[in-house]
Amino acid sequence: MAFSKNLIAKIKSCQSASVVPFNLNDPNVYVFDFSDLNEEIKNADFSSTEKFTDYCFNKLKENNTPVGVGGYGENRAIYKLSEIFKAGNEYRSVHLGIDITAAAGTEVFAPMDGKVHSFQNNSSFGDYGPTIILEHNLGGEIFFTLYGHLSLNSLQGLFEGKELRGGEKIGELGDPTINVGWPPHLHFQVITDMLGNKGDFPGVCIPSDKDYYLSICPNPNLILKIGKLM
Numbered sequence: 001m002a003f004s005k006n007l008i009a010k011i012k013s014c015q016s017a018s019v020v021p022f023n024l025n026d027p028n029v030y031v032f033d034f035s036d037l038n039e040e041i042k043n044a045d046f047s048s049t050e051k052f053t054d055y056c057f058n059k060l061k062e063n064n065t066p067v068g069v070g071g072y073g074e075n076r077a078i079y080k081l082s083e084i085f086k087a088g089n090e091y092r093s094v095h096l097g098i099d100i101t102a103a104a105g106t107e108v109f110a111p112m113d114g115k116v117h118s119f120q121n122n123s124s125f126g127d128y129g130p131t132i133i134l135e136h137n138l139g140g141e142i143f144f145t146l147y148g149h150l151s152l153n154s155l156q157g158l159f160e161g162k163e164l165r166g167g168e169k170i171g172e173l174g175d176p177t178i179n180v181g182w183p184p185h186l187h188f189q190v191i192t193d194m195l196g197n198k199g200d201f202p203g204v205c206i207p208s209d210k211d212y213y214l215s216i217c218p219n220p221n222l223i224l225k226i227g228k229l230m
Helices: 005-013 039-043 049-062 077-081 207-218
Strands: 068-070 100-101 108-109 114-122 131-138 139-146 169-172 185-191
Touching: 005 131, 039 077, 049 068, 049 100, 100 114, 114 139, 131 169
Parallel strands: none
Antiparallel strands: 068 100, 100 185, 108 169, 114 131, 131 139, 139 185
């Protein structure tokens, strides 16, 4: 089910809490560009998790910020690092969420009231690792938010249907040994149709499916409201 204009209007008008303990509109917040149009990324050495992590956190250090953001709709060459993203003759490379890069252990909060739809540890290399999906109801409009790359502790004490208030802590960012090979970051995604999935949902799609997946995964910045990404 594609998102409706009514749902978008309701999300835009909703007062949402920050999903991380940082001001994402601080002028120093770094915007990552992992698109295949970025020449620096084409020439970067991401052959190991350590090198990829060093690249990300050196960028944050250079910009005197603890957090970086970006990624919605990007066509990313980096997904060719893992065969999990191969789909026939294409790689799933179009990113469907916004990544928020910060140190492992950074707290993650529900942006608005909701309940736990599902959760699981997606532990294949290059996947999400521990993942939580919340279900929200805004005046009868149902949608979901996904939080990937969390710590294992984030899954403790959860059950489907558990209610959460906006601003309530739901977990922390995992380190690369837990989030299956990625630099510490939150993958935050908005979904209007779970397509029968539980505890998991594609965070990237093949380029030929881009229009369909973006139609059911609207821009998470509707909630995050990061000025640099508008």
